[in-house]
Amino acid sequence: MIRPKALLFDVQGTATDFFTTVTSEALRIDRGRNDGVDWADFVNRWRAAYFTAVAATPTPAGTWTSVHSIYRRTLDALLRDAGVEYTDADAEDLTLAWQRLVPWPDAVPGLRRLSTKYTLATLSNADVSAVVNLSKRGGLPWDAIFTAEMVGAFKPDPATYSTAARYLGLPHGEIMMVASHKYDIRAAAALGFQTAFVARPLEFGPTAQADTEYDDAFDLNASDFIDLADQLGT
Amino acid sequence: MIRPKALLFDVQGTATDFFTTVTSEALRIDRGRNDGVDWADFVNRWRAAYFTAVAATPTPAGTWTSVHSIYRRTLDALLRDAGVEYTDADAEDLTLAWQRLVPWPDAVPGLRRLSTKYTLATLSNADVSAVVNLSKRGGLPWDAIFTAEMVGAFKPDPATYSTAARYLGLPHGEIMMVASHKYDIRAAAALGFQTAFVARPLEFGPTAQADTEYDDAFDLNASDFIDLADQLGT
Numbered sequence: 424m425i426r427p428k429a430l431l432f433d434v435q436g437t438a439t440d441f442f443t444t445v446t447s448e449a450l451r452i453d454r455g456r457n458d459g460v461d462w463a464d465f466v467n468r469w470r471a472a473y474f475t476a477v478a479a480t481p482t483p484a485g486t487w488t489s490v491h492s493i494y495r496r497t498l499d500a501l502l503r504d505a506g507v508e509y510t511d512a513d514a515e516d517l518t519l520a521w522q523r524l525v526p527w528p529d530a531v532p533g534l535r536r537l538s539t540k541y542t543l544a545t546l547s548n549a550d551v552s553a554v555v556n557l558s559k560r561g562g563l564p565w566d567a568i569f570t571a572e573m574v575g576a577f578k579p580d581p582a583t584y585s586t587a588a589r590y591l592g593l594p595h596g597e598i599m600m601v602a603s604h605k606y607d608i609r610a611a612a613a614l615g616f617q618t619a620f621v622a623r624p625l626e627f628g629p630t631a632q633a634d635t636e637y638d639d640a641f642d643l644n645a646s647d648f649i650d651l652a653d654q655l656g657t
Numbered sequence: 658m659i660r661p662k663a664l665l666f667d668v669q670g671t672a673t674d675f676f677t678t679v680t681s682e683a684l685r686i687d688r689g690r691n692d693g694v695d696w697a698d699f700v701n702r703w704r705a706a707y708f709t710a711v712a713a714t715p716t717p718a719g720t721w722t723s724v725h726s727i728y729r730r731t732l733d734a735l736l737r738d739a740g741v742e743y744t745d746a747d748a749e750d751l752t753l754a755w756q757r758l759v760p761w762p763d764a765v766p767g768l769r770r771l772s773t774k775y776t777l778a779t780l781s782n783a784d785v786s787a788v789v790n791l792s793k794r795g796g797l798p799w800d801a802i803f804t805a806e807m808v809g810a811f812k813p814d815p816a817t818y819s820t821a822a823r824y825l826g827l828p829h830g831e832i833m834m835v836a837s838h839k840y841d842i843r844a845a846a847a848l849g850f851q852t853a854f855v856a857r858p859l860e861f862g863p864t865a866q867a868d869t870e871y872d873d874a875f876d877l878n879a880s881d882f883i884d885l886a887d888q889l890g891t
Contacts, residue, residue, distance in 0.1 A: 484718075491826075542793060552826030555801045559776060565787045568801045572824065590806065591785030592725075 424642055426655070427617050429542035429591050431569070431584075433602035434554055437621055438534075438545075438563060438648075439524035442466060442628045448520035457507045465501065467627050472497040477548060482576050488573070489548045494518045522553040526561040527623070533648025534564050536657040542566045546587050546600065548577045567591075579610030588616075599642065601651065605634065608641060619643040619651060658876055660889070661851050663825050664771060664785075665803070667836035668781035668788055671855055672768075672797060672882075673758035676700060676862045682754035691741045699735065701861050706731040711782060716810050723806070724784045730753045756787040760795040761857070767882025768798050770891040780821050782811050795822065799800040800823075813844030824849075833876065835885065839868065842875060849885045853885060 434436050442463070449462040456611050459623055470613035476493045495518045544567040547554050554568045567590070571577045572587045576597035588595050600611035603623040612618045619642060645651040666672050676697070683696040710727045731753045734745050748820050768777055778801040785804050792799055801824070805811045808820045822829050834845035837857040846852045853876060856869035871878035878884040 496677075544789075550826065551801070551824035555776060555825065559800045563886060566793045566802075567785070573807050590785035591789065592784065 424617070425596070427541065427599040428593055429543055429544065430537060430599045430601055430617075430619075430655075431546040431587055431611075433578075433600075433603075433604060433607055434486045434545050434547035434557075435521070435524065435549055436623060436626045437601065437603040438530050439557060439561070440625070441470065441521070441524050442626060444523060444525045444639070445517075445520045446628070448523070449517055452513050452517050457509075459629045460505060460507060463628050463630075465505070467502070467631055469494075469498060469501055470566060470627075473627050475602070477577050480577070482580075484575060487572060487575060490548060490553065491518060494521055521549065522556040523560060524557045526563055527647065529647035529649045531562050531564070536652040537648070538564050538566070539653060540657045541655070544569050544587065544591065544621065546578070547571070548581060578607055579611070581614055584611050584614050584616060603633070605638070619645060621645050621647065621651060637648045658828070661833040662827055662831045663776035663778065663833075663851075664853075665778055665780040665821055665832060665834045665845075666799075667756070667838060667841055668779050668791075669758065669783055669836075670766050670857060670860050671837040672779075673760050673791060673795070674859070675704065675755070675758050676860060678757060678759045679703070679751075680756045680862070682757070683751055686747050686751050691743075691888065694739060697765075697862050697864075699739070701865055703728075703732060703735055704861075706735060711774065711793070711811050714811070714853060716814075718809065721806060721809060724782060724787065725755070728755055733768070753789060755783065756790040757794060758791045760797055761881065763881035763883045765796050765798070767886045770886035771882070771889060772800070773797050774891045775889070776825065778803050778821065778825065780817060781805070812841055815844070815848055818845050818848050818850060837867070839872070846874070851876045853879060855879050855881065855885060 435441050443465045447462050447523055459636035469585050478496050480488050498514055498518055511542055540574050543565050543593055545554050545565055546569050548571045550569050554570055558565055569581055569587045569590060574583045576582045599617035599619050600608050601619040601621060603621050603626060608618040608620060624633055624635045626633040643654050645654060667676050678701045680697050700827045707728055710731050714722050732748055732752055771777055778800050779788050779799055780803050782805045785806050788802050788804055803821045803824060805817055808817045822832055829849035832855055833851035834842050835853040835855060836842050837855050837860060842852040842854060858867055858869045860867040877888055879888060
């Protein structure tokens with residue numbers, strides 16, 4: 424393996440723990456008013472509805488649909504379907520939880536080590552403001568924040584990966600895409616990027632199943648960002 | 658004055674000392690081969706030629722001219738006009754000096770203080786890769802890097818400022834544009850941004866004249882980033 428010069432990181436799920444953050448925010452905002460709701464399950468259904476909505480969102484040139492608006496729209500539909508009592512302010516506050524996602528415990532120490540040798544950037548489908556806000560709050564030491572919003576297309580659209588490479592001024596082969604989602608790194612691999620799979624067994628909480636199986640098709644498989652830093656010699 | 662939530666910084670001249678960096682790089686690369694050349698004067702003429710070229714560069718949708726290529730093209734013309742002996746590798750090395758610009762001594766300590774209360778981002782005409790590389794090298798603690806390349810237009814095009822505001826998810830009035838160049842902050846002011854002028858008397862070296870005159874038309878006038886941090890209560 425040729426050492427990459429830069430690493431691109433997925434954010435929601437790979438660098439941050441959305442399940443714990445959004446579930447605890449939902450419980451805080453609900454204040455027990457809807458105690459029949461399984462908020463952990465609700466958050467996973469919300470995340471799934473977001474994924475479906477992003478994949479179905481057209482992105483013609485010159486237009487953009489914010490991920491905040493997609494989260495909000497899917498939330499409103501889920502709350503309505505579940506018959507949950509919620510004010511508009513509560514729904515907005517809960518949607519903003521995606522801008523407050525907490526890093527996995529290994530993320531900041533792992534990234535600090537990786538930062539000594541590599542340029543570190545995000546490549547996220549989340550809005551720029553969401554990645555900026557959660558990174559500042561959580562102390563994630565990115566050298567740059569790139570997101571789908573800057574490209575006008577969502578991952579796994581090839582334009583997202585190739586635009587990030589152009590911004591970095593590097594050929595695809597000198598950049599490693601890091602994610603806990605295989606569709607994401609497979610799309611990058613198809614464009615000549617190096618790939619690292621990071622297992623996040625708790626991505627959907629302690630009872631749901633995440634795909635954590637290593638695959639030799641990827642350049643690296645790591646158990647967390649510390650392991651990634653070890654394998655990349657930092 | 659209402660306190661801003663985020664600050665946008667010009668980079669070349671405002672946060673970094675291009676005159677000292679590029680002049681010393683020119684002397685290093687020349688190794689005394691062209692000792693009749695006044696490299697300090699050469700660098701200021703190069704910077705002026707770059708400014709003229711950027712203003713004359715068309716930016717139709719879907720195309721982009723890298724600032725690196727503009728610096729390189731203007732350098733080649735100046736070297737040819739001056740009859741300077743230079744290899745292609747030397748010219749490329751010298752052009753890359755713009756990716757190694759050294760921060761002003763007050764920049765990192767000032768930004769560290771400002772970072773405790775405000776979101777800090779660049780808004781530069783330089784290429785993304787240039788700002789990423791010089792910021793990592795110099796330890797400039799930005800929360801985000803925004804540049805003209807992401808917008809497809811150069812400052813003072815209104816799209817550069819309004820796109821940065823969209824990325825931050827903030828109204829113009831909650832963002833302060835910081836620059837040592839009045840055309841830059843005047844363009845931002847016209848769009849409703851707050852403005853801070855930072856005097857950089859040595860921007861063009863010890864013998865050339867920079868515009869350092871304070872103006873009450875700006876929300877703040879500061880002598881450096883430490884003064885800016887003082888005035889913004891950090």
